[in-house]
Amino acid sequence: MPSALTLRAVEFRWNKTGQRLGPITETISVGDFIGLIGPNGAGKSTLLRLIAAYLKPTQGDIDLFDHSLGVLSPAKRARLVAVVPQALSTHFDLSVSEVVELGRTAHLSFRHRLAPSSAEHRQAIHRAMKATGILEFQQRPFSALSGGEAQRVLLAMALAQETPILLLDEPTAHLDPGHARHFLDLVQNLAALQQKTILMAYHDLTTVGLYCDSLWLMHQGQLVMTGTPQTVLSAPLIREVYNTGFVQLQHPRSQKPMLLFP
């Protein structure tokens, strides 16, 4: 498989003396679904922001497919990588479909900036809303949605960007187990059906192994371990990193690894 994402000795310093992230060298193949785990403050969100070019590496390079991230224009970059944030609030009275439409920003030609309702855009917005099951409340105000609904809208916005790479930053952190499960199923299906390459920061070690193809473990700004969920979750290192013991189980149906509180 060709690589969708290449990190070459990527390093980020918040300031001259303080903490530092990396250097990290790693690649992700097209279609991989990677879980990014690690304790609070390990640098997961920072790594995602580096890959989304919201932060600039102090050292090293990031490539998206054959493009060096440093020289990509914002619009071209946003057609390669989309981000689903943990949560988003707005004071403004945007409807659900208007939020999803914002995902089309990078696809607007100059002509469409004043008349953005071309068939192509409308179809992309419709597809994104259909895939996430939000068509029936597309006219409702975004600010009035429940957490689970809002998160699906944010996923739909990212899908409307039609990018091969999707970054998710703890997307289910505010969701109840039912909504979390449906959301993760949705993401997993997208990875399978649309060959999307996915990197998802995630906290729940009970479920992360059920969904991801492989895991990246971060600790104090370093990528300390990568591998299949089986390898990473059963490594002694993970107990050290989280500073706690875990009980490891196999899921009774899928035989996939899960970590529980001891």
Next chain:
Amino acid sequence: MRRPGLTALLGILLVLLGLSIVVGVLWGPTAIPPLQVVDTLLHPNQSINSVIVWQIRLPRVAAAALVGGALAIAGTVMQALLKNPLADPYIVGASAGAGLGAILAQDFFPALGLVGPSAFVGSVAAVGLSYGLARGRGRVQMLTLILAGYAVGIILSAVGTFLMLLNRENLSTIFAWEIGGIHGMTWGHLFMPALLIIIGSLAIWPFSPDMNAFLLGDEQAHHVGVAIERVQFLLLLAASLLTAAAVYLSGLIGFVGLVIPHVIRRLAGPQHRRLLPLSFLAGAIFLVIADTLAEHFPGIGTIPVGLITAFLGGPYFLYLLNRQNQRSLGGL
């Protein structure tokens, strides 16, 4: 949330603007029968009445329309950039800079009549200073920009007040200017600022999708592909030029840039492709009417238009806030 159609709203506002302009030129110190005014508007000729309508009354009404439109657009831009519903065109130091510019011109070169141009320069310079201070070394945080603008505003206001106290004889001139008003307008005086306002407004419009994206916060705007630093800079520049052009024509007219975007957002939703042209027209209508009222205030005569906008805008804004609280949902 079904939004009314853009063309329909544009049509309605254009008709209202036309009506308000006609109403705006009906009255003046020289009494001309209304029918004759309308006739003169449609068929300009060489008569005295035609000259009065075309060379005295219309420039004034056109200036009011352009100032209202410019302030409404600048307010819309600032509210989107700062994601702050209390943002107005003056929020990042423009008013204090303009005030200081006006005072400097009035104090040091009273004979040159440079109050307007000097206010223009002061306004743009103050926004530039706030932006430069907020920029520091990294990305401009919009909250830092508000705070920097606030600090710059306080300092420049203090300097201005100090200068005013040193030259007390100028107090009333500057005071009247700071309330805002449109006086002695001619087409020649109007030409350059009008050009700037029209070009600036048209230049802002294609950035509508970017401004929509800013409503979700700067980081998400970045993720959907907005070149946030460049767009913020360009929009801030355009908005401050519009504000400065408005200040040049009329002094500091408050509340238009704050209230009009809110009203139009309630009517037509927060999408800037619709919001910007509708706000321009609504601001123009509002200020033409306010200026007409100010010029012929019943029982008093002429009062500064800034007072009228405050009288109308302030209570209306409180009413909006009150409704907002009752709905308890953040629908601005």
